[in-house]
Amino acid sequence: MNRRSALTLFASYVASSPLFAAEDELLGPVNVHEFEDVAKRKLHKLAYDFIAGGVEDERTLRANVEAYGHWDLVPRVMVDVTNVDTSVELFGLKLEQPILIAPTGGKDLVMPGAEEVVAKAALKSKTLLCSATGARKLLESGEPLMWWVNGIGQATKEQAVHFARRTEDVGGKAIVLTVDNAYQSNRDRNNRNRFDYGMMRLGVPKPGEEVKPVNPARAAMWGPHTPSLTWNYIDWVRSASKLPIILKGILAPEDAELAVQRGASGIVVSNHGGRQLDGAIATLDALPDVVQAVAGRVPVLMDGGLRRGNDILKALSLGAKAVLVGRPPLWGLAAFGQPGVERVLWMLGAELKLAMALAGQPSLSTITRRLVRKHA
Numbered sequence: 001m002n003r004r005s006a007l008t009l010f011a012s013y014v015a016s017s018p019l020f021a022a023e024d025e026l027l028g029p030v031n032v033h034e035f036e037d038v039a040k041r042k043l044h045k046l047a048y049d050f051i052a053g054g055v056e057d058e059r060t061l062r063a064n065v066e067a068y069g070h071w072d073l074v075p076r077v078m079v080d081v082t083n084v085d086t087s088v089e090l091f092g093l094k095l096e097q098p099i100l101i102a103p104t105g106g107k108d109l110v111m112p113g114a115e116e117v118v119a120k121a122a123l124k125s126k127t128l129l130c131s132a133t134g135a136r137k138l139l140e141s142g143e144p145l146m147w148w149v150n151g152i153g154q155a156t157k158e159q160a161v162h163f164a165r166r167t168e169d170v171g172g173k174a175i176v177l178t179v180d181n182a183y184q185s186n187r188d189r190n191n192r193n194r195f196d197y198g199m200m201r202l203g204v205p206k207p208g209e210e211v212k213p214v215n216p217a218r219a220a221m222w223g224p225h226t227p228s229l230t231w232n233y234i235d236w237v238r239s240a241s242k243l244p245i246i247l248k249g250i251l252a253p254e255d256a257e258l259a260v261q262r263g264a265s266g267i268v269v270s271n272h273g274g275r276q277l278d279g280a281i282a283t284l285d286a287l288p289d290v291v292q293a294v295a296g297r298v299p300v301l302m303d304g305g306l307r308r309g310n311d312i313l314k315a316l317s318l319g320a321k322a323v324l325v326g327r328p329p330l331w332g333l334a335a336f337g338q339p340g341v342e343r344v345l346w347m348l349g350a351e352l353k354l355a356m357a358l359a360g361q362p363s364l365s366t367i368t369r370r371l372v373r374k375h376a
Ligand SMILES: Cc1cc2nc3c(=O)[nH]c(=O)nc-3n(C[C@H](O)[C@H](O)[C@H](O)COP(=O)(O)O)c2cc1C
Pocket: 050, 051, 052, 064, 102, 103, 104, 105, 106, 132, 150, 152, 178, 248, 270, 271, 272, 273, 274, 275, 303, 304, 305, 306, 324, 325, 326, 327, 328
């Protein structure tokens, strides 16, 4: 691609983004990291730490991000990349870019009604929200929402059936089961802030405001969540719904194999953004073995640490069909509300397009494993 067409490509993204015309402050952050800086200034420390933090020594949190630096792209040249197509079809839905919004609970620490705000941004950005809490209000407004509904299953058949029926009832296009949450984990930042989940119902804390735990005895977060969840859960959900069932939180290839055998329609390679088991493998490093085990039988998605378009390109090269982002849209939300979320999604998509163009990849179908090499 010559410099002129690269600039034309970039200029067309700029022109197509309504956000460039928005208030000046929006032009401030030029990447996801800078969105985080703005968000950090605007949020109460407790809310910032809840979102940014990982578990214990945060090794996995850091490893997720650092893993992208351990893999190098080996770009191809002399390919016509005047047009770059990032569209992807997932379970019958056509998306303009392979970037979905991961489920994140606790958004109400950022602003009231945050799930609806993010759902609206997803709608405008023509992407898919994997909703942690369900944005029923938006549905009632009659807007054609594209979403998957996430559940951290309670391990009884009755609850599984209820969850599956409810997902159908609210128009979810898939059921996403989080499978890496047997226990609420031991998050030092939350423990230090004496954070407890009850605080989320108290409204958005203002920066500097004193916030007391609602239930001091439970302010240390770790404890049982879904310790008895096993593979039967999939059978129970399947008995109640024909929707695709996607398992989120798979890292071991053995579990990927079991998931496919038990009828999962898709897998998300995830370590919960470094928020569950500290020391767990970085998701980019786990991805190749999972992709090999699944051998194309179902789509493999991944999340964790994606902050740049070229990170996404590496994940796609290692076999991810699409990726999800957790913290980046929350930084956009905290920084500038709905336009901030849209801007972050747009930015990641634009960066991916440019990275694909510069790597000689005009569409997702041309991207293969040969595009990346791991450092020795
Ligand atoms: C504030 C926050 C809340 C989260 N809540 C959930 C949740 O309710 N269910 C779930 O499956 N994952 C949850 N996650 C994990 C995300 O879905 C996703 O796996 C992770 O954020 C991806 O890493 P990234 O933030 O580096 O993109 C949460 C993550 C964050 C940051």
